[in-house]
Amino acid sequence: LHKVTINVVARHAGVSKKTVSRVLNNESNVTESTRRKVQAAIDELGYVPSVQARALARNQSFLIGLIYDNPNASYVADIQKGALKVCRQRGYHLVIHPTDHESSTLLEELEELLSTSRLDGLILTPPFSDRRDILQLLQQRHLPFARVAPTQTASGSVDVISDDFDAAKKMTEYLISLGHQRIGFIKGHPDHPVSEQRLAGYRAALQAADIEFKADYVRQGYFNFRSGEEAARKLLSLTPLPTAIFASNDFMAAGVLKVASQKGLSVPHELSVAGFDDSPISRHIWPSITTVKQPVEAMAEQATDMLLAVIGRTGDAAPITHFVDSLVIRNSTAPAKA
């Protein structure tokens, strides 16, 4: 079995290789009859163009990078899935790049990734979406990029965002509607800008309901289980006790559940608990956790789509797409006792 190249196809179809190339790239100036003839040859021979050769000739790599640092494996999996879906359709490969956002050599590491891989574009996820130093690096290299869930605008970027402020506000309003007045809050990691937005949503809901904001009821967390546990210990030693705790993600909410259980506080009867992210754990724990669901996969898909549009100078899609979060009510929340 001989290797099928563009030359073989050209000969088979009785045209020049350039014409085959035109058909491959869907260029406009080809007669319909020629196109069909070429297509027939392609199908018949089972020809698949070599990405490698294409990459060299066009000085592209057909590689898209995905940068993340997220302990939430299912979030990462969703992001990957969304990005992959689009990449596959369009003949790109996804280069995943898990990395440590606190690393002091992050920028150098990124520069190396860019120069060795020659990526055609990059997808940034939190907390990288808002890292000025990274954005600057990409801009001066003229490397197209898309950002998932940034909080600040940046020139020349395409973004997908969801309204975490609004989601946190809605969740807090929901708790208030259940009769809760003393609602504890566990903040997210300070390096993640969404943390502030979620807190702001919480505060806005309190204010709208004329409930006094008390700093005691807010503790710093770091998006992991242990920090949720520690924050919960503090919150659950307050007097009067909060009747509800809203954690900025599900891992921390799981930590609250543990502490409540150890203290003999029954959830949701004596304490309501809410989380954020709709991670698998929110379903796999008992009581299951009321939380906020983001359309993460769809967001990644859209981000990738917009990025490829920029790379291919295709349609000029709107530079920002909005997605909406939704509340998922489960078993960890109930009306406050009278």
Add this chain to the structure above:
Amino acid sequence: LHKVTINVVARHAGVSKKTVSRVLNNESNVTESTRRKVQAAIDELGYVPSVQARALARNQSFLIGLIYDNPNASYVADIQKGALKVCRQRGYHLVIHPTDHESSTLLEELEELLSTSRLDGLILTPPFSDRRDILQLLQQRHLPFARVAPTQTASGSVDVISDDFDAAKKMTEYLISLGHQRIGFIKGHPDHPVSEQRLAGYRAALQAADIEFKADYVRQGYFNFRSGEEAARKLLSLTPLPTAIFASNDFMAAGVLKVASQKGLSVPHELSVAGFDDSPISRHIWPSITTVKQPVEAMAEQATDMLLAVIGRTGDAAPITHFVDSLVIRNSTAPAKA
């Protein structure tokens, strides 16, 4: 800033591009002085060879595929991490390919992946590691592959395995050592060959302790939370009640915890529960789950390393590497009540 190619380096070093190429590829027949001269030019100019050009000339893609279908996101993350580590070091890219192992078009999908991506090699994870049809496809295409945790041998493959039989046996022995005699078991997904091994380990431990095996105490599960829940409902309506339940993974163990909680059975005092995998949920749930830890990342790393050795016809490493699982004792297991 001009683009730095091999020609620029050659001119700068006063040698031919072929010599630069030799240095790049660590070929033997280059004088030490020439090598140093060339290396100096490379460093000075900050030259990074183009993977694309290399790929075309050598008819390689520098792409390694990773096939998986696992709902356990953290398992996938670990596998990716291990594989990536090696790939990066050696200048390869990892093409991740999550897919549905039950899809009827799986084989075609794979064939398409192979022909469009021109992968240099493939890493198979369970349940694909034992899929005869896939192995056959790879063999006839002469595509090198490495398998993670296969249970059956296959010619021309490099494998990394861990002894799930032994680990399950040890866990069961541990439960027996706590005084448990009536130990329920929840089987894993029937499509995963490890499921049988874990069951066999359980049986072997019972037999060694002269405890009668009772089919009633074994229920089919599917590695997900819900199936664990359902199996637990069945097991916990038996008389006499089992005093311990060993689930073939942590998700199912979490399901057992839920049912126990709903039935008012206190874990671990009235019921001991054990899982498998050391997934994050085993730590994030209360009581935390006693489980089995596999060195997944290290296994993936080793598999990738061996695969690249095969591709590069480098050293002939042993075709099989063994890893050992370890018990992680947490809070879901305790001595049986007298």
Add this chain to the structure above:
DNA sequence: GTGAAAGCGCTAACAA
């Protein structure tokens, strides 16, 4: 040990 020439499979620029 080193270099010149040819070519990997495709696309870009130009002609026809």
Add this chain to the structure above:
DNA sequence: TTGTTAGCGCTTTCAC
């Protein structure tokens, strides 16, 4: 609308 001629940046002959 189609074909011709040069490359893309490397590696591979095979000379020297």
